[in-house]
Amino acid sequence: MEGHHQHLKLPKLEVLRRVMLITLGASLVSVGLEIFLVPNHIIDGGIVGISIIVSHLVGMPLGIFLFILNLPFLILGYKQIGKTFALSTLYGVSVMSLGTFLLHTVPPLTEEYFLATIFGGVLLGAGVGLVIRFGGSLDGTEIVAILFNKKLPFSVGEIVMFFNLFILCSAGFVFGWDRAMYSLVAYYIAFKVIDITIEGFEESKAVWIISEESQEIGSAIMSRLGRGVTYLHGEGGFTGGKKRVIFCVITRLEEAKMKSIVHELDPVAFLAVGNIHDVKGGRFKKRDIH
Template sequence: MPKHQHHKLPKLEMLRRIVFLTVGAVLVSVALEIFLVPNKIIDGGIVGVSIIVAHLTDLPLGLFLFLLNLPFLILGYKQIGKTFALSTLYAVTIMSIGTTLLHPVAPLTYSTFLAPVVGGVILGIGVGLVIRFGGSLDGTEIVAILFSKKMPFSVGEVVMFINLFILGSAGFVFSWDSAMYSLIAYYIAFKMIDITIEGFDESKAVWIISEEAKEIGDAIMSRLGRGVTYLHGEGGFTGGAKRVIFCVITRLEEAKLKSIVHELDPASFLAVGNIHDVKGGRFKKRDIH
């Protein structure tokens, strides 16, 4: 029986991944063909280049979305890994088919306000889902990863430089109004990608250094229902032993935790950081009696 369960879990995980990669790619197709492209608004990266080339050649957008991403998928397969490359190939294929099928459908709006806002939101959710479930829809990220290894720039800086160049090109191909609307859509999509990947119930990692570590730790466990871990450290200046409390909370619990720490030791050191994912351990909140 345990053996059967061992084989079943990866299949369920694979099915889950395929479902969310499909949903994400379809959402991107909807954002492009129903909101952005008909209003001459482009996205960054290979998608943006594909929109420009499709406009100049009068050939289907889906064709360029697939063909222009293909070389980067081959690079990704060699440099980043088989699972990522296959997930990306699947998502890009669905996006290409989706844009082709949706091309004859009339856009929902020609509003210069609604098109970039709604299109940007849908695009960001779609791209975020694909990234969250192990794929990508844009070869630019693969280029950025490869460039960052050989140049003194981070992946984010390389992506930003490429995208600013592509979004700027929209001004020459369409109009400068289009370029500015594209920038708005890109910014909204960028924010929505973050929210989709991290979730609204964002987790926070907390480190507390205090002389009252045990008392604060007990209060966090009893009043917040969160587990804590005590770490042993050494003061850099004094060389004295320090007790560090580490715990993970949700964004909504941050204010309450700070008030607990301030109440028990106003002189304590407190650091809070965002974390993208939490798995295992005893993160699940226990009941407070």
């Protein structure tokens, strides 16, 4: 019974952890918006960008529009995106809206546009990245893109990009073109920080090597990099000859050393490196090299 009782508790702890981290993420976005970006008329893309423009034109607090404008897209996409994601997004948007509402009267930390752009972008990216990493979203744009993606010949990413470019251009007419350019920089910084937050600094890479010297290369990778390798058996498409393929997973920081090992042992080896977002199980932990 005790083991069964513990099993029931685990999901609750996981839910609590997710709620806390989504709360933290949404709060960081609130600070980035109200303490850095919005007072300096620098906007973000998506529904957040539209909310900032509407809030400025109407003269009402940003938090109201963040919630109201996101709500229809959440209802619209509820069936497509699933209950857990929809509830996580609704919670995240609610925390973000409340946070910006509470911070609305707090004076900005800086009126220097460049500093506001950098720090606002970093906080925005870290906050949005945390929310996405733990199962939610803070913007209805992605939901719109998923729905339109089925009817248009564009990917979700392309639709989001077109939508955001339109919003950032609109900022030029409302706040002036210098602010629109600062907004573009803030958006780019946020975009990059989102990636780092979701994937982590130690982004993993998958490596495939085809070489006549596969045994020597595999041994060198294990002894000099401390990484395990797997040998796969393949067949050449043109020649029909048997090929030995080395597969291994490394971190981004080890990529240059990996390439130098391969080039040193076989300058004509085929080498392919790809990004992977998650590594679980097996023996990915690095072995100590003595």
